[in-house]
Amino acid sequence: MKQIDYSSSARFLLTRQKEDWDMCRDGYKSLDTIKIKEFHIDGFHLKVQFNPGRIISTSAKVDPKSIAERKCFLCYENLPPKQEKLEYPDGFLILVNPFPIFPEHFTIPQIEHKPQRIQGNVNVMADLAKDLGKYYTIFYNGPKCGASAPDHMHFQAGTKGYMPYDYEYTMIKKDYGESVYMTGDVAVYGLNDGFRRIISVESKKAESLEKAFGHFYGVYEEFHPGEEEPMMNVLMNFDYVENKYTLSVFLRAKHRPARYFAEDDTKIMLSPASVDVGGVNIIPVEDHFNKMDREILEEIYSEVFMSESDFKKLIIRLKETA
Template identity: 45%
Template sequence: MRDIDQIHIQNSELEPFGPVTDPGSAASALLLQQGKTWPLLSGNYDGLNSVRVKRFSFDGFSVKVQFNPGRIVSSSAKVDAKSISERKCFLCRENLPAEQRGILLDLNYLVLANPFPIFPEHLTIPHLEHIPQAITGAFGDMMEITRSLGSRFSLFYNGPKCGASAPDHLHFQAGNRGFLPIESELSHLVTTYGEPVPCDEALSVHAVDDTLRRYFVARSGSKDQLQLFFEAYYQAFDEISSTGEEPMMNILAWYDEPVWTVLFFLREKHRPSHYFREDEGNILLSPASVDFGGVCITPREKDYEKMSTESLREIFSEVSLNREAFSEVVKRTSIPLHL
């Protein structure tokens, strides 16, 4: 096993690649350092220069579709229990490539360069221990990591049944702020499609149904208030889903001092019927946090070419929680008004 000291990269090694004043700037420097020393990473980042992108307009918001062949491994990953048990965990430090280095965070997480990028700067942030992907018990960590990375990055979480390619190992991902359309469109979306949810004055919560996605938007400068909302929302969603497993969700968060913005996308299922079709309607698109944020990844050119406003509506309609169930979750989400 590689010792953590062999993986953790010191600031002195990062400083030639840019100022290192906080975890966010260190992460940016790490990506540059890894690009110089890890051929797989540098090759896949070079590939980002040739990705093709087209934009589809909906009612007051947009969705980009990106043709990115480098994401075929993630998009087609087998995440059933048998497949997971038969492969080595690629997030455990003993299985990391020899070239891969990272930044150790105080909360027992390691900041790594994602070798199959979507963003110009794309990070994977696994827990040091091999523990299951589960947001209960880790939501507070997510908020702390979001604050640590600051205004450079948005953080996201894919649930074990809806987008995590390593559902057996707790991890987050992060990418450049401003890359996802929903970040710049959020104020309009909340104003146009959002309904306020009663909560403490130190917290703002809206339930949003923008005709494509259904989600909560929570904003606060208090991590405790966000934790209270998360617990209330999780309990309500868990009651509705009643599967005995984590309710299907994707979470996107960013931090503008002193306020966190957190989006909780509620899911009906992991993959749409298009994914499994055996005719011309087959589309290899398996939406996760980035897709819900407004950038849909197609690793095959034929899927990129055939993508349309109609097919996007169909796909998101299938994977998003249905309107009736979403209304019930909103109704059941009872947020304590005082700490």
């Protein structure tokens, strides 16, 4: 643990920015108008949130041409003048996200403009999980899995316990999980709850966590040949009671579902990223929110997640190579 209490510093930062920065204040005020629907599925639940403030992020164009033509909004020189920067070791900044999903929502970009990649940054994610873990969950969206700046490396942090997955993980593991392998200080599990295919890694040591993730990454890459990064969303938590990190990788097959691109009344603006697959599905259009039911959600999840048959193969490969 670093000497500075980053959890409290981040919380103070948000309080201050809501006072000094109108865009930030308005963004958090807009959370008062969100609507939520909940779907109770066996042993876990998924929510749908109508959040009009997220239209820019949900509809972000992330193709290489659009990215090349815009100014990078995570680069230091392009940050809004009122945005305060909390420096974090390892070359990152903690910034308040003025377009929140969570009651407290931060963006954590690397200072250097480098592409969005998880490899080589798991140690930073673990540090963040420990340093911010008192109040926040850390997450990562792959460049083709919801990151609205795929060209600029960043993590995010949001209120711990806001995503159902945060507190349902243990139950999901018990009801839908299997042990993939265990070594002295790492346990790896495969979770398939019918909606999501997930690999989780638990360890008390950050180095062991990173090493196990590296092994997983190498195997998972075989299922995504030719991609800049195999498709994934990652959530990380640190448990202070057990002194343990838990990293969950949501295994993806597709960035956006067919309904996202539909031009008729089947259209649903849902572009799944970490927060969505963590159980809070963001829809910025009210009609689409009203239309959403469990069957549509199930259809979208089966489309954007790795198939059950590939998931079985992945687990076999992980066991073989452990």
